Amino acid sequence: MDSINDINKEILKCNRCSLCNYKTNYVPGDGNINSKILFIGEAPGRDEDIQGKPFVGKAGKILTENINHILNIDRKDVYITNLIKCRPPNNRKPTDEEIKACSIWLEKQINILKPDIIITLGSYSTSWIFNYFNIKFNSIMKDRGKVYKINYWNKEIKIIPTLHPASTIYNKEWRAIFDKDFYLIKDLINKNNTGILRYI
Numbered sequence: 035m036d037s038i039n040d041i042n043k044e045i046l047k048c049n050r051c052s053l054c055n056y057k058t059n060y061v062p063g064d065g066n067i068n069s070k071i072l073f074i075g076e077a078p079g080r081d082e083d084i085q086g087k088p089f090v091g092k093a094g095k096i097l098t099e100n101i102n103h104i105l106n107i108d109r110k111d112v113y114i115t116n117l118i119k120c121r122p123p124n125n126r127k128p129t130d131e132e133i134k135a136c137s138i139w140l141e142k143q144i145n146i147l148k149p150d151i152i153i154t155l156g157s158y159s160t161s162w163i164f165n166y167f168n169i170k171f172n173s174i175m176k177d178r179g180k181v182y183k184i185n186y187w188n189k190e191i192k193i194i195p196t197l198h199p200a201s202t203i204y205n206k207e208w209r210a211i212f213d214k215d216f217y218l219i220k221d222l223i224n225k226n227n228t229g230i231l232r233y234i
């Protein structure tokens with residue numbers, strides 16, 4: 035079976051959609067491959083495209099702050115990726131065709147990582163993950179801030195949708211909602227007292 039590094043190397047050669055023609059770098063994902071916690075965003079932005087790493091710009095700063103200060107976890111102990119691995123020009127929203135083309139990589143990644151907790155950031159990754167696990171998606175505002183439990187990979191996994199941190203940059207109310215969802219994630223992690231890393 036392929037490892038996450040094998041998949042990420044394949045992503046670096048991908049030309050399944052035209053976004054590869056506009057990107058500076060592919061952004062496959064980053065973090066601890068033994069983490070039980072997976073964060074999934076939408077697509078790389080400008081800083082991510084330049085550095086080839088997810089969530090390293092302004093939105094990434096907010097995400098990292100919450101991982102560090104609310105969850106009390108080091109960012110390098112979780113795994114972070116996006117639904118789309120190349121930056122859409124001018125940060126436009128990904129098209130259905132691009133999502134269809136690129137989501138095969140996310141599907142491979144989640145089936146290797148087999149996380150216990152999946153946190154989706156924003157409507158695009160939430161809608162895709164809900165569809166993948168047969169959960170009805172309404173809207174990010176309706177569905178966020180709840181724990182969805184499903185049985186998969188012979189275990190119970192939990193999905194928690196929240197806002198995309200980029201949407202909270204200039205909106206204090208949404209930032210408060212984002213923070214509140216992180217306290218829910220914190221409770222969930224604390225209940226699972228087996229740690230956040232899987233040692234194999």
Ligand code: SF4
Pocket residue numbers: 045048049050051052053054060118119120132135136137
């Ligand atoms: S966005 Fe995804 S499918 Fe499109 S070229 Fe990049 S890696 Fe491949």
